[in-house]
């Protein structure tokens with residue numbers, strides 16, 4: 195899909211395609227539609243990122259809270275969005291051993307208890323086996339710093355999803 199096609203989309207088409215590039219936050223795509231025409235993928239992405247950066251703290255935390263846990267119940271029960279399902283299963287999170295799954299769930303529970311939002315990691319860009327180690331490292335970060343790190347992961351996921359949709363190299 196090229197950027198001219200994107201610019202020609204009406205609101206419904208745009209939402210059908212881009213509504214979930216930020217996981218379970220269609221409001222962001224609905225707002226970004228107003229910014230058309232977009233010059234290229236980078237311009238489209240810039241508007242998604244700018245919306246997130248312009249949110250108040252409560253809104254930024256809300257974006258993170260819309261993300262499913264890594265290898266959590268929603269993955270077990272097949273309740274993930276198509277995009278998350280693809281990402282998490284491609285990262286092998288569906289095939290964790292019982293001990294690995296328990297370790298990850300313990301760490302994600304500690305993380306959520308400390309920060310008030312789930313641990314978000316762009317699993318397509320990281321070694322999934324390193325997720326527990328990365329989670330344990332980030333668990334020790336100051337809240338303000340961790341919020342920035344987590345939003346950075348949301349942006350990486352957004353970039354990958356947009357690149358997929360526009361048929362570009364991520």
Ligand SMILES: NC(=O)NC1=NC(=O)NC1=O
Pocket residue numbers: 261262263264277278279281282312313314315316317318351
């Ligand atoms: N909590 C998460 O990090 N979730 C996810 N990361 C991805 O890359 N896809 C997800 O669903």
